Amino acid sequence: MPSIAMILRFASTLLVSTFISVSTALTISSAYAQDAWHEFRGTQGNGRIADGAIPVDFSPSKVLWKTPVPGRAWSSPVVLGNQVWVTTATPDGKRMSAICFDVRTGEQVFDVLIHENETPYFCHKANSYASPTPTIEAGRIYVHFGRYGTTCLDTTNGKIIWQRTDIQCDHFRGPASSPVLSKTLLMVAMDGIDQQFVIALNKQTGETAWQTNRDIEYGTDNGDRKKAYSTGTVVNVRDKQLLISPSAVATIAYDIANGKPQWTVYHAGMNASARPIQTSNGTVLLTNGMGKLLAIDPSGQGDVTQTMVRYERSKVIPKKSTPVIVDGLAFAIDDKGVASCFDAETGKAVWAKRIGGKFAASPITDGEKILAANEAGTIHIFKAAAQYEPLAEVNFADGFHASPAAIQGDLILRSLTHLYRIKGQHSK
DSSP states (O other), X not given: OOOHHHHHHTGGGHHHHTTSOHHHXXXXXXXXXXXXXXXXXXXXXXXXXXXXXXOSOOOGGGEEEEEEOOSOOOOOOEEETTEEEEEEEOTTSSEEEEEEEETTTOOEEEEEEEEEOSSOOOOOTTSOTTOSOOEEETTEEEEEOGGGOEEEEETTTOOEEEEEOOOOOOOSSOOOOOOEEOSSEEEEEEEOSSOEEEEEEETTTOOEEEEEEOOOOOSOSOGGGTOOOOOOEEEEETTEEEEEEEOSSEEEEEETTTOOEEEEEEOOOSSOOOOOEEOTTSOEEEEOSSSXXXXXXXXXXXXXXXXXXXXXXXXXXXXXXXXXXXXXXXXXXXXXXXXXXXXXXXXXEEEEEEOOSOOOSOOEEOSSEEEEEOTTSEEEEEESSXXXXXXXXXXXXXXXXXXXXXXXXXXXXXXXXXXXXXXOTTOO
8 A cells, every 4th residue: 555655745646547547447457367368468568467376386296287389489478268379480580480289288289380581680699589479369369570570360270360571670689579459459669770660550450550650869870779679568548548669768658549659758778678567556667778767657748758757766677577566566677686676656665685597587476476587497486575575486497588477377487498387376
């Protein structure tokens, strides 16, 4: 619960908060418990899963199934009904695929070859040729491989419904931005070294609904400092839905009805990859890819750099992963293995603890516990509380770049080589 001081501090924001629709709030609360994980970091994009689902016991009897996944990919699994989907690619990028597994057994259902590339573009060793996470809805899954193509598949038979291969930018070190869905659109950022834009496709047909070039003063002609890997987040402000889409140097909020920019905040940085998240009071938290976090009032217009930034933090801020929020507290894991907690509405530090390892995957929470998986294969679980309290530490045979998913109270984990279903603490 927020303190009286916090309520007074943000009394001026309450009017803005009232414009966040009741229906949206109901959607968010119900999404925590539903049997689906639709896109990167879950249906609401905030890493929140059903209450009490994260286990502290990872003994062999809790591993409901384990199945190998071919190729090399950082994309996270998505889940709907009895299906778990992942994307993958051969290490050389010559073949890119979407694979479906039965969530009950781990058995493969479909293996769909999406692209064959005779001469793939360069991809940095820290990235993969299949880093963007797909997004799924009833009957359809949308898979994105950056400049290689965006494809809609029928989840009942694995067949292609539509495909776009003409949306181009030079990612230089490989693509990583994941697509997001609205009621009618599929939206994704294309921030390359040569051009930077956000595009929205009609999700039924694949046709372009709108495309908006980034109107950003980058302050450099070096394209390497203009590229980014971010996944946007849709928020409701007054009577509009805004796509909050970070890029290098700045973040822009677009009206998803027409793609028109509503506001821009400049924050420096490059290679932005974390997904924006929203507090219960409507504040949007975003990071700049270079160790700075900003809290933004999303109700502004134009350049809001001097007017709508509620606070900034530059200590123990991840460059790659996205924080989670529980009861007004934000929890983050930086790239070098330091976990931290701070007040999501004020930015005030609460605690920081070195847990060790390198982290790229984003943490998840069930409202009671935080789970964070590192690149070496160690999973750390600790309490979502104002004091650091470790609950479990589990070592897997290989590491994690993909962020976890959840279904029916259980965890779906993708390591570098395998997909797991782990029985949750309150599994159905």
